[in-house]
Amino acid sequence: MRVAVIGIGKMGAGIAHNLVKAGHTVTVWNRSRDKAAAIEGARVANSVAEAARDAEVALTMLSDDTALAAALNDGLFDALPRGAIHVSSSTISASLSDRIADDHAARGQDYVAAPVFGRPDVAAAAQLTVIAAGPAAVxxxxxxxxxxxxxxxxxxxxxxxQANIVKLCGNYLIVSSVQSLGEAVALARGADVDTSVLLELLTENLFSGRVHTTYGGAIVEKRYRPAGFGLDLALKDVRLVLAAADAADVPMPVASLLHDAALAALHRSPPESDVAALAEFAAKNAGLPD
Amino acid sequence: MRVAVIGIGKMGAGIAHNLVKAGHTVTVWNRSRDKAAAIEGARVANSVAEAARDAEVALTMLSDDTALAAALNDGLFDALPRGAIHVSSSTISASLSDRIADDHAARGQDYVAAPVFGRPDVAAAAQLTVIAAGPAAVxxxxxxxxxxxxxxxxxxxxxxxQANIVKLCGNYLIVSSVQSLGEAVALARGADVDTSVLLELLTENLFSGRVHTTYGGAIVEKRYRPAGFGLDLALKDVRLVLAAADAADVPMPVASLLHDAALAALHRSPPESDVAALAEFAAKNAGLPD
Amino acid sequence: MRVAVIGIGKMGAGIAHNLVKAGHTVTVWNRSRDKAAAIEGARVANSVAEAARDAEVALTMLSDDTALAAALNDGLFDALPRGAIHVSSSTISASLSDRIADDHAARGQDYVAAPVFGRPDVAAAAQLTVIAAGPAAVxxxxxxxxxxxxxxxxxxxxxxxQANIVKLCGNYLIVSSVQSLGEAVALARGADVDTSVLLELLTENLFSGRVHTTYGGAIVEKRYRPAGFGLDLALKDVRLVLAAADAADVPMPVASLLHDAALAALHRSPPESDVAALAEFAAKNAGLPD
Amino acid sequence: MRVAVIGIGKMGAGIAHNLVKAGHTVTVWNRSRDKAAAIEGARVANSVAEAARDAEVALTMLSDDTALAAALNDGLFDALPRGAIHVSSSTISASLSDRIADDHAARGQDYVAAPVFGRPDVAAAAQLTVIAAGPAAVxxxxxxxxxxxxxxxxxxxxxxxQANIVKLCGNYLIVSSVQSLGEAVALARGADVDTSVLLELLTENLFSGRVHTTYGGAIVEKRYRPAGFGLDLALKDVRLVLAAADAADVPMPVASLLHDAALAALHRSPPESDVAALAEFAAKNAGLPD
Incomplete structure (x- = not known):
């Protein structure tokens, strides 16, 4: 297929690379051209419009609502052919996703929301978990x-x-797990308990999944920086969760707490902090040493 | 060894049974005698004192601080021989555990805190996770x-x-996971997302551990009653967590929130509700139908 | 002056009446015409545009952002003369207020945000507290x-x-005071303390202001319905507070808590409940009888 | 009457002084003798027992539960004559208060809980608000x-x-008001609103009582130190509130939040901080400059 990939960050690069590898005809666009130029086997477009012009599928992987809206208005809406599909893989708001669907429909274009779970290394290995929602035929x-x-x-x-909601639920549970682990580790440290034994015990018996082992390890070893999943992005996602919850009139008290904790932690933490810095913030609120 | 098991509830029964099976000489005591009498191969004592009198190890598995303190004062302190060991496996407060240690030491008795992870079926299968703290030689x-x-x-x-703190950290994380899952499921329901697909996706990718699969399943299927891990016991444990945290001057905002949610949910829920009823409470706070 | 009053609810009626009384030439518009027709001495306009057309000042007193945006787009922007002033007295979002200011400026119109404190009886008595922000000359x-x-x-x-922020701070503190009073009264009831004595003591010594006497009285006497300041409007205002706080990157944990409490209380309360029903919600969460 | 005053801190000094002035025969005791010696016209006792021995009323004004329990065990229980009254004016836990009542009754002594509202200057002026509970005749x-x-x-x-609960309700509402004002002021600062105008407006219209004017002024002027009502004492009181609420099975989410905020603020603030430093903590969590 002829596929355009709009947004060549860490995630988009792995995706574009694997599309080339799978034999698709790939055009890439990125705001800073050099990242796009690094994708071997792909054509580099000079504008979103140029990338979208003869795509069968245009996949967007951008940082947030604003960036996606900009791409749409700067060419994607106008240039994408009738009958082509916009696959939106960014973590964006549920409300924007539905609005886009309507706008594409009005232009005779198709739209699928398809956010993914997986860090850049997972994207590079073509092992992403894709969450798709939209008309089945599309x-x-x-x-x-x-x-x-x-x-x-x-x-x-x-x-x-619905795909965006699922993605947001996942990210909410990640941030929530980090916060809870951070509090538990602060308690353990305050009571002179060896936190690496605590973590090993917890992850062998109760919480053996990827989130608890990954972030639990970071917290216990105080690896707060640089960011894998940035604290700023975690805050962004919690804000999207709260917006979706508010639209559905669903109170989410833990999400509210995460919002306030992440925002305060962001103000008080060094730049480039990971979401694991929620645990650092909790530890400092407990008067624990660095 | 000569082992006394004080407290033959669902957990204590499995423990006593397995001690008999392993060849130990077991004496059992329970407030209501019939449960004790059901342990084949064990001698039934008429009092805590009688059970403890010639034990090398007296293992207590009681419901809470009050019950344990009663057993101690009603014979355990007086009857346990010098040099014998009190193994305390109940989920009790960290402060009581340290106090008991001192009181036993003053009587020349030894003390180990050894709470366990595992439900009654795990206890019956001799597969408990034992968390022990105390002098290594003991x-x-x-x-x-x-x-x-x-x-x-x-x-x-x-x-x-320290063993009690570890146990409390585990239970805190269980309750916290249930609350967070409950909120996420409420959001998903509010947005018409199929919650069983959501759960499958989450537990296959991010949260494959036992807690999320077990309680996630209960929440998605609305199995709120009868209790496996009772909402009342969850509240009890959160109170113990908060007491331990307060003693260490560690703020735990999520634990505070769980306290208030569990207490309110307990007031508003039918008797015999499971901790999963936190999700029911969240759903009703969101105006969702039963 | 020639003054148009757009929005003749309980507040707008008092305002329009007093403008007539003060000798101004008043034109009124309301979605349901009969309320507008009830203002003696005022001319009734058939549309927003007709009301605004030759106004020197057009004062809007509408229910929320949506209603105000509708009025602006349905005639106010187009019909208000260059050099005339739009006085916006509704409780709206800070972001909308600044956006309106820009839009009016682009049309050569002036804009002042002037929300008010005071219930309908205070409006009727021309005793409102007006909070104005905008260019001093305007x-x-x-x-x-x-x-x-x-x-x-x-x-x-x-x-x-800035005027909208001040108004929102006031409303936030009202809702926050109601919630705190509700919790204190629940504790007092739980401990068999006479809550009317408690309230008298508190308002004579520590909290003699209008908010505590008014809402404290409602809570103690369990006057939860009908609404003076509706629970739904309180939720609306808390949402505006949180939006303004988020725009300024200010975490407001009490406001977050109020949001979740008000939303849950709204789902669980009878229609027409007052903000005082936050106390009813707190009492039920405490298992107290009606 | 023959009155013993046990505990001559800032509050006890004013009380003892006014009792002398009113013509009572006053004996005073304090852990550090010099403060007791400074009360003109009072006899200084060398021990609690000596102070209590021939008192008709023994008024205790001590820092907390621990200090009061120590005084009771170090002489007050043993030395206070049968038929004499212990007036307990400290801010202590509700549960200790009821326990003391029983213990005194068993010795034929009377007991009244009589905590007070008022700072040291109010005590000095004999203008305290006394909250009394106990048998009417006593x-x-x-x-x-x-x-x-x-x-x-x-x-x-x-x-x-019941008197202790009322006192705790009052202190809870004070701390809660400080926290809410702190958040509102942070929002106002984040939006470049003049906070002194904001406060004047709020206290003239909605919150004219003593708490809002006093603490609002401190917050707006950033007078966080030295302490009038210390942040550590505020935390102590919130802990007593939560203990009383837990005993009555009443969830108090705002109180829980205050606990966590005050504890974290205490860890992060300079020594001698006032409860107003909750606003400083909120401002720093918002990234605002000092």
Whole structure:
């Protein structure tokens, strides 16, 4: 297929690379051109419009609502052919996702929300978990793209925002787990308990999943910087969760608490802090030494 | 060894049974005698004192601080021989655990805190996770008991309360995970997302551990009653966590939130509710139908 | 002056009446015409545009951002003469207020944000507290309007949103006081303390202001319905507070808590509940009888 | 009457002085003797027992539960004559208050809980607000003491702890108001609103009581140190509130939040900080400059 990849950050690079590898005809665009130029086997477009112009699928992987809206207005809406599919893989707000769907429909274009779980190394290995929502027939047509970049595609509904909600639920639970682990580790440290034994015990018995082992390790070893999943992005995601919850009139008290903790931690932490710095913030609030 | 088991509830029964099976000489005591009488191969004592009198190890598995203090004052302190070991496996407060250690030491008795992870079926299968803290030499002597009831013994420190802190950290993280899952599921329901797909996706990718699969399943299927891990016991444990945190001057905002949520949920829920009813409470706070 | 009053609810009616009484030439518009027709001495306009067309000052008193945006787009922007002033007295978001200011400026119109404190009876008595922000010269020109409706005008800044922020701070503190009083009263009830004595003591010694006497009385006497200051409006205002705080990157943990409490209380309370029903919600969460 | 005053801190000094002035025969005791010696016209006792021995009323004004328990065990229980009254004016836990009542009753002594509202200058001026609970006849007999030190005595119940609950409700609302004001001021600062105008407006219209004017002024002027009402004492009181609430199974989410905020603020603030430093903590969490 002819696929445009809009946004060549760490995630977009792995995705574009794997699309090339799978034999698709790939055009890439990125705000800073050099990152796009680094994708071997892909054509580099000079504008979003140029990238979208003869794409069958345009996959966007951008940082937030603002960046995606800019790409849409700077060419994607106008240039994407009728009948082509916009696959939106960024972590964006549920409300924007549904709005985009309507706007594309009005232009005769198709739209699938397909955010992913997986860090850059997982993207590079074509092992992403793809969460897709939209009309089933459209997802079917985009499936070759998902197969090239991911390990498995989960179909979670007909309405695009449902995929965004699922992605946000996942990120919410990650941030929540980090905060809870941070508090538990602060308590353990305050009571002179060896936190690495605590973590080993917890992850062998109760919480053996990837989130607890990954972030638990970072917290116990005080690896707060540089960021894997940045504290600023965690705050962004919590804000999106709260916006989605508010739209559905669902109170989420833990999410509210995470918002306030992440915002305060961001003000008080060095730049480039990881979401694990929530644990550092909790430790300092407990008067514990660095 | 001659082992007394004080407290034959669901957990104590499995423990006593496995001690008999491992060849130990077991005496059991329970407030309501019939449960004690059901342990084949064990002698039934008429009082705590009678059970403790010639024990080498007296293992207590009681419901809370009050019950343990009662057993201690109603015979355990007086009857346990000098040089014998009190193994305290109940989930009790860290402060009581350290106080008991001192009181036993003054009587020439030894003390190990050894709370366990595992539900009654795990206890019956001799697969408990034992968390032991106290003097290493004393734990060595009690090891045959731990070997008979558990899969592995984790030694987490010299001070008995350290084992209680570890146990409380685990239970805190369980309750916290249930609350967070409950909020996420409420959001998903509010946005018409299929929650069983959401859960499958989350537990396959991010949270594959036992807590998320077990409680996630209960929440998605709305199995709020009867209780496996009762909401009342969850509240009890959160109170113990907060007491330990307060003693160490560690603020734990998520634990505070869990306290208030569990207490309110307990007031508003039918009797015999499981900790999963935190999700029911969250759903009702979101105006979602039963 | 020629003054248009857009929005003749309980507050707008008192305002329009007092403007007539002060000798101004008043035109009124309301979505349901009968309320507008009830203002003696005022001309009733058939549209926002007709009301605004030859106004020197157009004062809007509408329910929320959506209603105000509708009025602006349905005639106010187009019909208000160059050099005329839009006085916005609704409780709206800070961000909308600043956006309106820019939009009016682009049309050569002036804009002042002037939300008020005071319930309908205070509006009827021309005793409102007016909080004005905008260019000083524009406020000077609008001052006769403020003098006709209020007791005192507070000038709080050059940027219109500053007045909205002040209004929101006030409403936030009202809701926060109600929640705190509700919790204190629940504790007192739980401990069999006479809550009317408690309230009298508190308001004579520590909290003699209007908010505590008014809402404290409602809480102690369990006057939760009908609404004076509706729970739904309280939630709306807390949402505006949180939006303003988020825009300024200020965490407000009490406001977050109020959001979640008000939203849950709204789902669980009968229609037409007052903000005082936060105390009812707190009492039920404590298992107290009605 | 023959009155012993146990505990001559800033509050006790004013009380003892006014009792002398009113013509009572006053004996004073303090852990550091020099403060006791500074009360003109009073006899200085060398021990609690000596002070209590021939008192008709023994008024205790000590720092906390521990200090009061020490005084009781170091002589007050043993030396206070049968039929004499212990007036407990310290801010102590509700549970200790009821326990003391029983212990005194067993010795044929009477007990009244009579905590007070008012800072040291109010105590010095004999203008305290006295909150008394206990048997009416006992309060009647202690009334001359209350008349000498206070402006008015509020009788709030037969059970002593009811007075302690009322006192705790008051202090809870003070701390809660400080926290809410701190958040509002942080928002205002974040939006470039003049906070002194904000405060003037709020206290003239909505919150004219003593707490908001006093602490609002401190917050706006950033007078965080030295302490009038110390942050550490505020934390102590919030802990007592939470203990009383937990005993009555009443969730108090704002109190929980205050606990965590005050504890973290205490760890992060310079020594001798006032409860107003909650606002400093909130401002720093918002990234605002000093």
């Amino acid at each position: 997802i079917d047509r985009a499936q070759p793209v998902f197969d090239a970049i991911g390990r498995r595609t989960w179909r979670v509904g007909d309405r695009p925002s | 734990i060595d002597r009690a090891q045959p008991v731990f070997d008979a009831i558990g899969r592995r013994t984790w030694r987490v420190g010299d001070r008995p309360s | 406020i000077d020109r609008a001052q006769p309007v403020f003098d006709a409706i209020g007791r005192r005008t507070w000038r709080v800044g050059d940027r219109p949103s | 309060i009647d007999r202690a009334q001359p003491v209350f008349d000498a030190i206070g402006r008015r005595t509020w009788r709030v119940g037969d059970r002593p702890s």
